[in-house]
Amino acid sequence: xxxxxxxxxxxxxxxxxxxxxxxxxxxxxxxxxxxxxxxxxxxxxxxxxxxxxxxxxxxxxxxxxxxxxxxxxxxxxxxxxxxxxxxxxxxxxxxxxxxxxxxxxxxxxxxxxxxxxxxxxxxxxxxxxxxxxxxxxxxxxxxxxxxxxxxxxxxxxxxxxxxxxxxxxxxxxxxxxxxxxxxxxxxxxxxxxxxxxxxxxxxxxxxxxxxxxxxxxxxxxxxxxxxxxxxxxxxxxxxxxxxxxxxxxxxxxxxxxxxxxxxxxxxxxxxxxxxxxxxxxxxxxxxxxxxxxxxxxxxxxxxxxxxxxxxxxxxxxxxxxxxxxxxxxxxxxxxxxxxxxxxxxxxxxxxxxxxxxxxxxxxxxxxxxxxxxxxxxxxxxxxxxxxxxxxx
Numbered sequence: 001x002x003x004x005x006x007x008x009x010x011x012x013x014x015x016x017x018x019x020x021x022x023x024x025x026x027x028x029x030x031x032x033x034x035x036x037x038x039x040x041x042x043x044x045x046x047x048x049x050x051x052x053x054x055x056x057x058x059x060x061x062x063x064x065x066x067x068x069x070x071x072x073x074x075x076x077x078x079x080x081x082x083x084x085x086x087x088x089x090x091x092x093x094x095x096x097x098x099x100x101x102x103x104x105x106x107x108x109x110x111x112x113x114x115x116x117x118x119x120x121x122x123x124x125x126x127x128x129x130x131x132x133x134x135x136x137x138x139x140x141x142x143x144x145x146x147x148x149x150x151x152x153x154x155x156x157x158x159x160x161x162x163x164x165x166x167x168x169x170x171x172x173x174x175x176x177x178x179x180x181x182x183x184x185x186x187x188x189x190x191x192x193x194x195x196x197x198x199x200x201x202x203x204x205x206x207x208x209x210x211x212x213x214x215x216x217x218x219x220x221x222x223x224x225x226x227x228x229x230x231x232x233x234x235x236x237x238x239x240x241x242x243x244x245x246x247x248x249x250x251x252x253x254x255x256x257x258x259x260x261x262x263x264x265x266x267x268x269x270x271x272x273x274x275x276x277x278x279x280x281x282x283x284x285x286x287x288x289x290x291x292x293x294x295x296x297x298x299x300x301x302x303x304x305x306x307x308x309x310x311x312x313x314x315x316x317x318x319x320x321x322x323x324x325x326x327x328x329x330x331x332x333x334x335x336x337x338x339x340x341x342x343x344x345x346x347x348x349x350x351x352x353x354x355x356x357x358x359x360x361x362x363x364x365x366x367x368x369x370x371x372x373x374x375x376x377x378x379x380x381x382x383x384x385x386x387x388x389x390x391x392x
Contacts, residue, residue, distance in 0.1 A: 002134055002265065009127060012185045013135060016120050017142045019079075019182060022174040023116050024146020025153070026086060026109065029171060030055060032154040033094075036164035041099045053343070054103045058110025060339040066115040067122075067332015075123045075328075076187035079116060083179045086112035090172035094165040117143070118335040122328050125321045126188040133268040133318035140314040141261035148254055190327060206325055210382050214320050215337035217375045221316070222338040223345025224284075224368045225309050229253055231349045231361065236298055238358035245298075252299055253306040260310020267311070273319040274380070276311050281373055284308035288366035292359065305365070323383060 004010035030051060038048040062082075069078045089109040096102045124139055125132050150171065157166035229250055236246030267276060287304040290296035296304070317334075324330065345368070352360050 002138060003131075008185070012127060012188075013124070015178065015181050015185065016124055016139060019083075019116065019175075019178040020120060020139050020142040021146040021149070022171070022178050023113060023120070024143040024148075025150050025171045025174055026090065026113050026146075027117075027143070028147035028150035029090075029168065030106070032151045033164055033167065037094075037102060040094070041097060041102055043099045047099060048102075050099070050103055051106045054107040055110035055113075056339055056343040058107040058112075059114040059342070060336050062111035062114040063118050063332045063335035063339060065111075065332075066118050067327075067329040067335075070119055070122050070328025070331070071190070074187050075119060075126075075189075076182055076185065079119050079123075080179055080183055082112045082115040082119065083175055083182075086116065087172045087176045087179075090168045090175065094168045114335055114339065118331050119328075121317065121335075122326065122331040123188050125317075125326050125331075126190055129191055130322060132321055133273065133315070134265045136318050136321075137261055137264040137268055137311065137314040141258060141265070144254065144258040144261055148258060207382070207386055210324060210379075210386065211330065211333065213375060213379045213382060214316070214324070215334060217316060217372060217379065218313070218334050219337040219341035220345070220368055220371050220375065221309075221312050221341070223341035224365065224372075225257075225313075226342045227346045227349050227368075228305055228309070228365065230346050231353070232302060234353065235358055235361045238353065239298060241298065249298060249302040252302040253309075256303045256306025257310045260307045261314065264311035264314060268315065268318065273315050273322070276315045277319070277376060280308050280310075280312045280315070281369060281376070284369045285366060285373075288362045288369060291362035292366065 002013070004013065034048055034051070037051070038044065041048070066078065066082070085108060089105050089112060093102065093105045093109065096105060121136070121139065124135055128135050150167070153170055154164060154167045157164060157170070160166070232249045232253060233246045236249045241249075264276065283304060287296070287301055287308055290304070291298070291301040320326065320334070349361070349364065352364060
């Protein structure tokens, strides 16, 4: 499914894939570990929820800092430094008896996690350039796969030792195991744009408004993804499902999201990014309508929603790579916007459910997808304007 122009490209790409499985495992830790961290630190569930905010703040600051570092220093050295920070945070977090210390450690973990994520995405784009689309989709599949592995590791660790600490240390070892092979490769560098007028058609846009539209779309999309994953269990319970049935909805969502990202690898070879994005949008609106009007059982709705969300981020990221010059600071800005969506939109969902009840949830999802539709229309119009100015 993936084609490489050299052995270097193949080996380095697979190293990034392995690293992103480990990053995904790191990102999937907080949810399963939350009750155990609360017990270890003597915190209530309302108090321990501050870890989500701490990680989000770390994510946003990490995206900004890493973007600047990637433009100035060797990319692999930046990733290695962030990997060491992640390993240290993972090793210490389960041993912390204080909520304040846990909060600082999860801010560090959020910083390191998104730095590895943003940096790895940037380097993969620089490695494959305009042919990056299928590889980006595969990279994001690896991240989702790592996310799914973490609850299984937690279950195994609790069964074998009765303690959750081993889960953090296994994830730390997974990150550490990828740092040595990464250090053996020369880092990709940012492609230079050919100023020759003969290659004008290949020039990418340097337009702040265009970048702003991409950032807005990434922010809304990530808000949708985190909102659905974080609140679908509560929505299921409010809709009358048992606790076990409601908890299964999030698992079905992540399964469909991972499968969809795998499917997008060959799909991006035969379809344009715009076709894939339009398909995701239509499926997301259809799933939201099906949940609102009770046309779909909740389990099928969760699967369809996961499928609709699956290819959107990697496809939009590949389109962004085609349209604008992807410096490290550009990727950092995108991941900062994504972090803001993950922080703001899910926080609005709880009060909305309290005020309007369960039926407000699919309506919120549909409204967010409609905002994305508007954003895509504005993006297409802006690209048309810029292309017309170049006389293409």
